[in-house]
Amino acid sequence: MTKQTEDRPRRVLLTGAAGRIGCVLREGLRGHYEVLRSTDIAGLEPAASGEEVMQADLTDPDDMRRVMDGIDAVIHLGGIPDEDSYQQIRAVNMDGTANVLEAARLSGVRRMAFASSIHAVGFAPRERINMDVPVRPDTFYGVSKVFGEALGRMYVDRYGLEFVAVRICSFLPEPREARNLATWLSPRDAVQLFRRAIDAPGVTYLTVPGISNNTRRWMNPDGWDALGYAPEDNAEDYAAEIENVKGNPESNTERFQGGMFTEPEYLGLADKAG
Numbered sequence: 001m002t003k004q005t006e007d008r009p010r011r012v013l014l015t016g017a018a019g020r021i022g023c024v025l026r027e028g029l030r031g032h033y034e035v036l037r038s039t040d041i042a043g044l045e046p047a048a049s050g051e052e053v054m055q056a057d058l059t060d061p062d063d064m065r066r067v068m069d070g071i072d073a074v075i076h077l078g079g080i081p082d083e084d085s086y087q088q089i090r091a092v093n094m095d096g097t098a099n100v101l102e103a104a105r106l107s108g109v110r111r112m113a114f115a116s117s118i119h120a121v122g123f124a125p126r127e128r129i130n131m132d133v134p135v136r137p138d139t140f141y142g143v144s145k146v147f148g149e150a151l152g153r154m155y156v157d158r159y160g161l162e163f164v165a166v167r168i169c170s171f172l173p174e175p176r177e178a179r180n181l182a183t184w185l186s187p188r189d190a191v192q193l194f195r196r197a198i199d200a201p202g203v204t205y206l207t208v209p210g211i212s213n214n215t216r217r218w219m220n221p222d223g224w225d226a227l228g229y230a231p232e233d234n235a236e237d238y239a240a241e242i243e244n245v246k247g248n249p250e251s252n253t254e255r256f257q258g259g260m261f262t263e264p265e266y267l268g269l270a271d272k273a274g
Protein backbone atom coordinates (compact mmCIF):
# COMPACT_ATOMS: atom_id res chain seq x y z
CA MET A 1 0.00 0.00 0.00
CA THR A 2 1.46 3.39 -0.93
CA LYS A 3 1.72 6.24 1.55
CA GLN A 4 -0.87 8.19 -0.42
CA THR A 5 -3.35 5.33 -0.19
CA GLU A 6 -2.79 5.01 3.56
CA ASP A 7 -3.33 8.75 4.01
CA ARG A 8 -6.55 8.87 2.04
CA PRO A 9 -9.66 9.65 4.06
CA ARG A 10 -12.01 6.76 4.58
CA ARG A 11 -15.22 8.52 5.61
CA VAL A 12 -16.15 11.57 3.56
CA LEU A 13 -18.98 14.07 4.00
CA LEU A 14 -20.40 15.85 0.94
CA THR A 15 -22.55 18.92 1.68
CA GLY A 16 -24.82 20.37 -1.01
CA ALA A 17 -25.11 16.83 -2.38
CA ALA A 18 -28.49 17.48 -4.05
CA GLY A 19 -27.12 20.40 -6.06
CA ARG A 20 -25.71 20.60 -9.58
CA ILE A 21 -22.10 19.98 -8.58
CA GLY A 22 -23.11 17.77 -5.66
CA CYS A 23 -24.96 15.29 -7.87
CA VAL A 24 -21.96 15.00 -10.18
CA LEU A 25 -19.50 14.54 -7.32
CA ARG A 26 -21.75 12.07 -5.56
CA GLU A 27 -21.83 9.95 -8.68
CA GLY A 28 -18.12 10.40 -9.41
CA LEU A 29 -16.86 9.75 -5.88
CA ARG A 30 -19.06 6.74 -5.22
CA GLY A 31 -16.84 3.75 -4.43
CA HIS A 32 -13.70 5.81 -3.80
CA TYR A 33 -14.18 5.86 -0.05
CA GLU A 34 -15.34 3.42 2.57
CA VAL A 35 -18.28 5.73 3.25
CA LEU A 36 -19.54 8.71 1.27
CA ARG A 37 -22.08 10.56 3.40
CA SER A 38 -24.21 12.91 1.31
CA THR A 39 -26.12 15.70 3.00
CA ASP A 40 -28.41 18.51 1.88
CA ILE A 41 -31.46 20.39 3.11
CA ALA A 42 -33.23 19.13 -0.02
CA GLY A 43 -34.33 15.56 -0.53
CA LEU A 44 -31.64 13.18 -1.77
CA GLU A 45 -31.73 10.03 -3.87
CA PRO A 46 -31.54 6.95 -1.61
CA ALA A 47 -28.09 5.73 -0.67
CA ALA A 48 -26.30 3.11 -2.73
CA SER A 49 -23.79 0.67 -1.27
CA GLY A 50 -20.96 2.50 0.53
CA GLU A 51 -23.11 5.61 0.88
CA GLU A 52 -25.08 7.29 3.60
CA VAL A 53 -27.68 10.02 3.12
CA MET A 54 -28.66 12.57 5.77
CA GLN A 55 -30.96 15.56 5.44
CA ALA A 56 -29.60 18.53 7.40
CA ASP A 57 -29.62 22.32 7.50
CA LEU A 58 -26.28 24.13 7.32
CA THR A 59 -27.68 26.92 9.47
CA ASP A 60 -28.31 24.51 12.37
CA PRO A 61 -25.13 23.78 14.38
CA ASP A 62 -26.68 20.63 15.88
CA ASP A 63 -27.46 19.29 12.43
CA MET A 64 -23.87 19.87 11.41
CA ARG A 65 -22.58 18.06 14.52
CA ARG A 66 -24.84 15.14 13.67
CA VAL A 67 -23.71 14.77 10.04
CA MET A 68 -20.03 15.21 10.96
CA ASP A 69 -19.88 12.26 13.35
CA GLY A 70 -17.04 9.88 12.40
CA ILE A 71 -16.02 11.86 9.30
CA ASP A 72 -12.35 12.18 8.11
CA ALA A 73 -12.75 14.71 5.29
CA VAL A 74 -15.42 17.13 4.08
CA ILE A 75 -16.27 18.49 0.66
CA HIS A 76 -18.34 21.56 1.47
CA LEU A 77 -20.49 22.61 -1.48
CA GLY A 78 -23.73 23.49 0.29
CA GLY A 79 -24.97 27.06 0.14
CA ILE A 80 -26.45 29.74 -2.07
CA PRO A 81 -24.57 29.72 -5.41
CA ASP A 82 -25.58 33.22 -6.52
CA GLU A 83 -26.01 36.76 -5.27
CA ASP A 84 -28.81 37.19 -2.73
CA SER A 85 -29.69 39.59 0.08
CA TYR A 86 -26.92 40.16 2.61
CA GLN A 87 -29.08 38.49 5.29
CA GLN A 88 -29.57 35.32 3.24
CA ILE A 89 -25.92 35.12 2.22
CA ARG A 90 -24.81 35.66 5.80
CA ALA A 91 -27.16 33.02 7.22
CA VAL A 92 -26.45 30.22 4.74
CA ASN A 93 -23.01 30.87 3.27
CA MET A 94 -21.23 32.51 6.20
CA ASP A 95 -22.95 31.13 9.32
CA GLY A 96 -23.48 27.81 7.52
CA THR A 97 -19.79 27.50 6.65
CA ALA A 98 -18.87 28.48 10.21
CA ASN A 99 -21.13 25.69 11.48
CA VAL A 100 -19.49 23.19 9.15
CA LEU A 101 -15.97 24.19 10.19
CA GLU A 102 -16.76 24.17 13.90
CA ALA A 103 -18.46 20.78 13.67
CA ALA A 104 -15.45 19.50 11.72
CA ARG A 105 -13.08 20.69 14.42
CA LEU A 106 -15.15 19.14 17.19
CA SER A 107 -15.29 15.82 15.30
CA GLY A 108 -11.54 15.75 14.58
CA VAL A 109 -11.93 16.03 10.79
CA ARG A 110 -8.53 16.27 9.10
CA ARG A 111 -9.21 17.91 5.71
CA MET A 112 -11.84 20.15 4.18
CA ALA A 113 -12.25 21.11 0.54
CA PHE A 114 -14.34 24.27 0.19
CA ALA A 115 -16.32 25.35 -2.88
CA SER A 116 -15.04 28.91 -3.18
CA SER A 117 -15.62 30.97 -6.29
CA ILE A 118 -14.17 33.20 -8.96
CA HIS A 119 -16.45 35.83 -7.40
CA ALA A 120 -13.97 36.16 -4.51
CA VAL A 121 -11.83 37.95 -7.11
CA GLY A 122 -14.62 38.96 -9.48
CA PHE A 123 -13.28 42.49 -9.96
CA ALA A 124 -9.87 41.23 -11.06
CA PRO A 125 -9.26 42.32 -14.65
CA ARG A 126 -9.24 39.67 -17.35
CA GLU A 127 -5.54 38.97 -17.29
CA ARG A 128 -3.51 36.17 -15.73
CA ILE A 129 -3.67 36.27 -11.94
CA ASN A 130 -2.15 34.12 -9.22
CA MET A 131 -4.17 32.77 -6.35
CA ASP A 132 -2.49 35.16 -3.88
CA VAL A 133 -3.79 38.25 -5.69
CA PRO A 134 -5.66 40.55 -3.26
CA VAL A 135 -9.31 39.58 -3.03
CA ARG A 136 -11.80 41.71 -4.96
CA PRO A 137 -15.26 40.24 -4.34
CA ASP A 138 -17.98 41.39 -6.71
CA THR A 139 -21.09 40.65 -4.60
CA PHE A 140 -22.17 39.69 -1.07
CA TYR A 141 -21.91 36.17 -2.49
CA GLY A 142 -18.25 36.80 -3.38
CA VAL A 143 -17.67 38.24 0.09
CA SER A 144 -19.07 35.03 1.59
CA LYS A 145 -16.46 33.03 -0.32
CA VAL A 146 -13.67 35.32 0.91
CA PHE A 147 -15.08 34.78 4.40
CA GLY A 148 -15.09 31.00 3.96
CA GLU A 149 -11.48 31.03 2.76
CA ALA A 150 -10.41 33.25 5.67
CA LEU A 151 -12.28 31.16 8.23
CA GLY A 152 -10.67 28.04 6.78
CA ARG A 153 -7.24 29.64 7.12
CA MET A 154 -8.00 30.43 10.76
CA TYR A 155 -8.97 26.80 11.44
CA VAL A 156 -5.71 25.69 9.80
CA ASP A 157 -3.48 28.01 11.82
CA ARG A 158 -5.37 27.79 15.09
CA TYR A 159 -6.51 24.17 15.14
CA GLY A 160 -4.38 22.28 12.60
CA LEU A 161 -7.18 21.51 10.12
CA GLU A 162 -6.10 21.04 6.47
CA PHE A 163 -8.05 23.20 4.02
CA VAL A 164 -8.22 23.50 0.26
CA ALA A 165 -10.24 26.36 -1.24
CA VAL A 166 -11.27 25.59 -4.81
CA ARG A 167 -12.19 28.80 -6.63
CA ILE A 168 -14.72 27.26 -8.98
CA CYS A 169 -15.28 29.41 -12.04
CA SER A 170 -18.02 28.03 -14.35
CA PHE A 171 -19.14 24.47 -13.69
CA LEU A 172 -21.12 23.51 -16.80
CA PRO A 173 -21.71 20.41 -18.93
CA GLU A 174 -20.24 22.42 -21.83
CA PRO A 175 -18.97 25.99 -22.19
CA ARG A 176 -21.67 28.25 -23.63
CA GLU A 177 -20.23 31.76 -24.04
CA ALA A 178 -16.83 33.36 -24.78
CA ARG A 179 -16.14 33.95 -21.07
CA ASN A 180 -16.27 30.19 -20.48
CA LEU A 181 -13.20 29.76 -22.72
CA ALA A 182 -11.35 30.96 -19.62
CA THR A 183 -13.68 29.85 -16.83
CA TRP A 184 -15.06 26.40 -17.70
CA LEU A 185 -14.80 23.55 -15.22
CA SER A 186 -16.02 20.33 -16.77
CA PRO A 187 -17.90 17.75 -14.69
CA ARG A 188 -15.18 15.11 -14.95
CA ASP A 189 -12.45 17.62 -14.03
CA ALA A 190 -14.56 18.75 -11.07
CA VAL A 191 -14.69 15.18 -9.79
CA GLN A 192 -10.93 14.78 -10.16
CA LEU A 193 -10.19 18.16 -8.56
CA PHE A 194 -12.33 17.64 -5.45
CA ARG A 195 -11.16 14.05 -5.04
CA ARG A 196 -7.54 15.19 -5.12
CA ALA A 197 -8.33 18.14 -2.83
CA ILE A 198 -9.21 15.70 -0.06
CA ASP A 199 -6.82 12.87 -0.98
CA ALA A 200 -3.52 14.63 -1.74
CA PRO A 201 -1.02 14.14 1.09
CA GLY A 202 1.10 16.93 2.57
CA VAL A 203 -1.33 19.79 2.03
CA THR A 204 -1.94 22.29 4.82
CA TYR A 205 -3.67 25.23 3.14
CA LEU A 206 -4.13 25.86 -0.54
CA THR A 207 -6.22 28.07 -2.80
CA VAL A 208 -6.54 26.67 -6.30
CA PRO A 209 -8.39 27.67 -9.46
CA GLY A 210 -11.39 25.46 -10.19
CA ILE A 211 -11.14 25.27 -13.96
CA SER A 212 -10.34 22.79 -16.71
CA ASN A 213 -7.13 22.93 -18.74
CA ASN A 214 -8.40 25.98 -20.64
CA THR A 215 -5.92 27.52 -23.08
CA ARG A 216 -7.39 31.00 -22.48
CA ARG A 217 -7.59 30.78 -18.67
CA TRP A 218 -7.15 33.92 -16.55
CA MET A 219 -5.87 32.05 -13.51
CA ASN A 220 -2.45 30.51 -13.22
CA PRO A 221 -2.65 26.88 -12.13
CA ASP A 222 -1.34 27.54 -8.61
CA GLY A 223 -1.60 24.51 -6.38
CA TRP A 224 -2.52 22.02 -9.09
CA ASP A 225 0.85 20.24 -8.86
CA ALA A 226 0.59 20.01 -5.08
CA LEU A 227 -2.75 18.26 -5.49
CA GLY A 228 -1.69 16.21 -8.52
CA TYR A 229 -4.63 17.69 -10.45
CA ALA A 230 -4.24 17.12 -14.19
CA PRO A 231 -7.39 18.37 -15.95
CA GLU A 232 -8.49 16.44 -19.01
CA ASP A 233 -10.80 18.96 -20.67
CA ASN A 234 -10.12 22.26 -22.45
CA ALA A 235 -12.83 24.79 -23.37
CA GLU A 236 -10.80 25.59 -26.48
CA ASP A 237 -12.46 22.58 -28.13
CA TYR A 238 -15.65 24.68 -28.23
CA ALA A 239 -14.04 27.97 -29.30
CA ALA A 240 -15.42 28.06 -32.84
CA GLU A 241 -19.00 27.81 -31.55
CA ILE A 242 -18.83 30.29 -28.66
CA GLU A 243 -16.04 32.83 -29.08
CA ASN A 244 -18.43 35.42 -30.50
CA VAL A 245 -21.01 34.95 -27.75
CA LYS A 246 -20.19 38.06 -25.74
CA GLY A 247 -21.53 41.50 -24.91
CA ASN A 248 -20.35 45.11 -25.02
CA PRO A 249 -16.56 45.14 -24.53
CA GLU A 250 -16.83 48.35 -22.47
CA SER A 251 -19.22 46.77 -19.93
CA ASN A 252 -18.16 45.50 -16.52
CA THR A 253 -19.45 42.11 -17.62
CA GLU A 254 -16.79 41.90 -20.32
CA ARG A 255 -13.97 43.69 -18.47
CA PHE A 256 -13.81 41.74 -15.23
CA GLN A 257 -13.42 38.07 -14.36
CA GLY A 258 -16.72 37.95 -12.46
CA GLY A 259 -18.77 38.71 -15.58
CA MET A 260 -22.33 39.91 -14.98
CA PHE A 261 -21.92 39.65 -11.20
CA THR A 262 -19.78 42.81 -11.43
CA GLU A 263 -22.66 44.94 -12.74
CA PRO A 264 -24.00 47.18 -9.94
CA GLU A 265 -27.58 46.30 -10.89
CA TYR A 266 -26.98 42.53 -10.72
CA LEU A 267 -28.99 41.25 -7.72
CA GLY A 268 -29.21 37.54 -8.49
CA LEU A 269 -31.72 35.77 -6.26
CA ALA A 270 -32.44 39.03 -4.42
CA ASP A 271 -34.08 40.34 -7.59
CA LYS A 272 -37.53 39.05 -6.71
CA ALA A 273 -39.06 40.68 -9.77
CA GLY A 274 -36.54 39.07 -12.10
Ligand SMILES: NC(=O)c1ccc[n+]([C@@H]2O[C@H](COP(=O)([O-])OP(=O)(O)OC[C@H]3O[C@@H](n4cnc5c(N)ncnc54)[C@H](O)[C@@H]3O)[C@@H](O)[C@H]2O)c1
Nearest residue numbers: 016018019020021041057058077078079081115117168171
Ligand atom coordinates in the same frame (compact mmCIF):
# COMPACT_ATOMS: atom_id res chain seq x y z
N1 LIG B 1 -21.92 26.16 -10.30
C1 LIG B 1 -20.83 26.93 -10.42
O1 LIG B 1 -20.36 27.24 -11.52
C2 LIG B 1 -20.13 27.43 -9.17
C3 LIG B 1 -19.11 28.38 -9.32
C4 LIG B 1 -18.44 28.82 -8.18
C5 LIG B 1 -18.75 28.30 -6.94
N2 LIG B 1 -19.76 27.40 -6.83
C6 LIG B 1 -20.10 26.91 -5.48
O2 LIG B 1 -20.22 25.50 -5.51
C7 LIG B 1 -21.22 25.09 -4.58
C8 LIG B 1 -22.25 24.22 -5.30
O3 LIG B 1 -22.81 24.96 -6.36
P1 LIG B 1 -23.99 24.40 -7.28
O4 LIG B 1 -23.89 25.08 -8.57
O5 LIG B 1 -24.01 22.91 -7.23
O6 LIG B 1 -25.25 25.01 -6.51
P2 LIG B 1 -26.66 24.33 -6.18
O7 LIG B 1 -27.58 25.42 -5.73
O8 LIG B 1 -27.10 23.45 -7.30
O9 LIG B 1 -26.29 23.41 -4.91
C9 LIG B 1 -26.18 23.94 -3.61
C10 LIG B 1 -26.87 22.99 -2.66
O10 LIG B 1 -26.81 23.56 -1.34
C11 LIG B 1 -28.02 23.22 -0.69
N3 LIG B 1 -28.35 24.14 0.39
C12 LIG B 1 -28.74 25.45 0.29
N4 LIG B 1 -29.04 25.93 1.51
C13 LIG B 1 -28.81 24.92 2.38
C14 LIG B 1 -28.97 24.82 3.80
N5 LIG B 1 -29.41 25.85 4.55
N6 LIG B 1 -28.64 23.65 4.37
C15 LIG B 1 -28.19 22.60 3.63
N7 LIG B 1 -28.05 22.63 2.29
C16 LIG B 1 -28.36 23.79 1.67
C17 LIG B 1 -29.09 23.31 -1.78
O11 LIG B 1 -30.26 22.56 -1.43
C18 LIG B 1 -28.36 22.77 -2.99
O12 LIG B 1 -28.62 21.39 -3.20
C19 LIG B 1 -21.81 26.36 -3.98
O13 LIG B 1 -21.17 26.60 -2.74
C20 LIG B 1 -21.45 27.42 -4.98
O14 LIG B 1 -21.33 28.70 -4.38
C21 LIG B 1 -20.48 26.96 -7.91
